Amino acid sequence: MFHSIRQNGAGSAAVLLHLFEILGAVLTTEQAPERRAGLRRHVDLALAAGRQNLGERAAVDDLEARFADLSPSS
Numbered sequence: 001m002f003h004s005i006r007q008n009g010a011g012s013a014a015v016l017l018h019l020f021e022i023l024g025a026v027l028t029t030e031q032a033p034e035r036r037a038g039l040r041r042h043v044d045l046a047l048a049a050g051r052q053n054l055g056e057r058a059a060v061d062d063l064e065a066r067f068a069d070l071s072p073s074s
Contacts, residue, residue, distance in 0.1 A: 002042040010049040013059035019046050020066045027070065043070055 002019070009015025023043050030036050050063040 003045075006042065006046050006049055010053040013050065013054055013056070013062060016046050016050045016054075016063055017066055020063070020070060024070050043067065 002023070005015065005019055009019065020043065023039055023046070027036060027039050027043075030039060047063060047067045051060055054060050054063065
């Protein structure tokens with residue numbers, strides 16, 4: 001599900017920021033290391049998609065700030 005959201009919303013800062021919110025919420029409750037690793041992979045892929053597809057620097061800055069909030073210990 002996260003792949004489809006990311007791929008279809010790669011050009012929308014609002015979609016990617018909301019995806020980060022959802023992934024962050026799930027990361028706070030997920031305990032299984034392999035599932036957490038999968039969620040972190042989606043976070044990394046969403047950041048890469050934003051960097052590649054968002055044309056506005058401020059939008060990329062917002063995405064990078066939200067990414068920083070999703071620390072590996074989340």
